[in-house]
Amino acid sequence: MDLRIFTEPQQGASYDTLLTIAKATEDLGFDAFFRSDHYLRMGSADGLPGPTDAWITLAGLARETKRIRLGTLMTAGTFRLPGVLAIQVAQVDQMSGGRVELGLGAGWFEEEHKAYGIPFPKEKFARLEEQLAIVTGLWATETGKTFSFEGRHYQLQDSPALPKPAQGKVPVLIGGHGATRTPRLAARFADEFNIPFASVEDSERQFGRVRAAAQEAGRKADDLVYSNALVVCVGKDDAEVARRAAAIGREADELRANGLAGSPAEVVDKLGRYAETGSSRAYLQILDLHDLDHLELISSQVQSQLG
Numbered sequence: 001m002d003l004r005i006f007t008e009p010q011q012g013a014s015y016d017t018l019l020t021i022a023k024a025t026e027d028l029g030f031d032a033f034f035r036s037d038h039y040l041r042m043g044s045a046d047g048l049p050g051p052t053d054a055w056i057t058l059a060g061l062a063r064e065t066k067r068i069r070l071g072t073l074m075t076a077g078t079f080r081l082p083g084v085l086a087i088q089v090a091q092v093d094q095m096s097g098g099r100v101e102l103g104l105g106a107g108w109f110e111e112e113h114k115a116y117g118i119p120f121p122k123e124k125f126a127r128l129e130e131q132l133a134i135v136t137g138l139w140a141t142e143t144g145k146t147f148s149f150e151g152r153h154y155q156l157q158d159s160p161a162l163p164k165p166a167q168g169k170v171p172v173l174i175g176g177h178g179a180t181r182t183p184r185l186a187a188r189f190a191d192e193f194n195i196p197f198a199s200v201e202d203s204e205r206q207f208g209r210v211r212a213a214a215q216e217a218g219r220k221a222d223d224l225v226y227s228n229a230l231v232v233c234v235g236k237d238d239a240e241v242a243r244r245a246a247a248i249g250r251e252a253d254e255l256r257a258n259g260l261a262g263s264p265a266e267v268v269d270k271l272g273r274y275a276e277t278g279s280s281r282a283y284l285q286i287l288d289l290h291d292l293d294h295l296e297l298i299s300s301q302v303q304s305q306l307g
Contacts, residue, residue: 001271001274001275001279001280001281001282001306002031002032002280002281002282003030003031003281003282003284003298003302003303003306004030004031004032004033004034004069004281004282004283004284005021005022005025005030005032005033005034005283005284005286005295006034006035006036006073006229006283006284006285006286007021007033007034007035007036007285007286007289008035008036008038008285008287009035009036009038009051009052009057009289010036010038010039010040010041010042010047010051010112011041011042011043011045011047011287012041012045012046012047012048012049013052013289014049014052015052015057015060017289017290018035018052018057018061018289019060019061019064020289020292021033021286021289021292021295022061022064022065022068022070023064023065024292024295024296025068025295026065026066026067026068028295028296028298028299028303029299029303030068030295030299030303031068031069031281032068032069032070032071032101033061033065033068033069033070034070034071034072034073034101034103034283035054035057035058035072035073036054036072036073036074037054037072037074037075037076037079038051038076038109038112039051039079039112039115039116039118040109040111040112040115040116042109043249044249054072054075055072055075055088055089055092058070058071058072058092058096058100059091059092059095061096062092062095062096062097062099062100063095063096065096065099067099068099069099069100069101070092070096070099070100070101071100071101071102071103071171071173072101072102072103072104073103073173073175073194073196073229073283074103074104074105074173074175075102075103075104075105076105076106076107076108076109077104077105077106077107077124077127077128077131078106078107078113078118078119078120078121078124078127079107079118081154082130082131082134082135082154083134083138083154083156083159085104085131085135086134086135086138086139087163089102089135089165089170090139090163090164090165090170091163093165093166093167093170094163094165094166096166097166098165098166098167100165100167100170101170101171101172101173101192102135102170102171102172102173103172103173103174103175103194104128104131104132104135104172104173104174105128105174105175105176106124106125106127106128107120107124108124123153125181126152126153127153127154128185129185130149130151130152130153130154131154132172132174132185132188132189133149133151133189134149134151134154134156135172136172136189137149137161138159138161139161139164139165139169139170140169141159141161143161143162143164145161146158146159146160146161147159147161169191171191171192172189172190172191172192173190173191173192173193173194173227174186174189174190174192174193174194175193175194175195175196175229176195176196177195177196177198177202177206179206179209180209183206183209183210183212183213184213184217186210186213186214186224187210187213187214187216187217187219188217190224191224191225192224192225192226192227192281193207193210193224193225193226193227194227194228194229194283195207195227195228195229196228196229197229197230197231197258197259198228199258200270200273200274200276200277203228203274203277203279204277204278207226207277207278207279210224210226211224211278225280225281226277226278226279226280226281227279227280227281227282227283228274228279228281228282228283229282229283229285230259230260230274230282230283230284230285231248231250231255231258231259231260231261231285231287232259232260232261232267232284232285232286232298233245233248233250233252233255233259233260233261233262234260234261234262234263234264234267234294234297234298234301234302235262235263235297236263236264236297237263238252241255241261241262241263244288244291244294245261247288247291248287248288259285260282260284264297264298264301264302264305267298267302268302268305268306271302271306284298
């Protein structure tokens with residue numbers, strides 16, 4: 001199973017902090033560094049020194065890392081026009097030498113839209129479908145030809161469909177818990193389906209829906225990568241687990257039930273249960289971005305056992 005590091009910078013992180021985590025991610029052998037796309041803190045965090053933009057962050061990291069994949073869980077569709085997003089992602093992919101992945105979601109956190117004057121449309125899922133069609137359509141258009149799109153929410157006329165990503169195809173991630181529309185959207189557009197913060201049982205159920213939708217769409221179910229995003233809290237002993245849980249405002253027992261928490265052996269065992277559902281990738285949500293020893297422990301005693 002691939003392990004990827006997933007951060008929530010809106011809770012409080014500067015670019016320099018994120019760079020430190022990204023470099024540790026690379027040095028410790030993890031597969032990728034991903035970040036959320038939010039402009040407002042959640043819960044009791046102070047959010048200082050303030051929000052950072054996901055794609056500006058990834059552009060910087062593209063030039064300061066060499067190996068790791070870089071991406072978003074998930075870019076908010078409400079933040080960017082799809083044509084602009086296609087340009088941004090393609091440019092960052094070029095800057096990274098072809099290491100970018102795009103997770104794209106509908107957007108959901110209304111308060112951050114109010115805080116920064118961003119429109120928050122009522123009908124977001126239909127917009128997301130058009131956004132995915134446009135972004136992937138622009139990238140797939142042959143150089144020298146144009147791309148046009150006539151939708152309810154977006155219209156493009158004779159776009160040169162440039163620039164192109166460095167990769168032949170930027171992997172697109174779609175995720176969520178929706179039982180009907182989300183699997184259909186994933187079957188149409190996704191290279192990877194991610195379910196966030198779900199139990200083993202709920203993951204297996206949702207992956208089954210996506211597999212069925214893929215087959216109905218004429219794709220092989222195994223054409224998609226299936227992954228989980230889960231909060232992680234690992235310690236060498238119970239005291240260290242409890243200390244790390246307290247540092248992020250959580251209880252160790254609750255994290256054991258709802259995430260990946262406990263000793264390295266406990267976490268390896270639980271990852272194995274997720275792997276049995278078909279999951280081949282885990283995004284480890286790291287909430288204390290100053291605890292680099294946590295990353296080192298996960299690398300040396302969890303990742304090393306996954307093969």
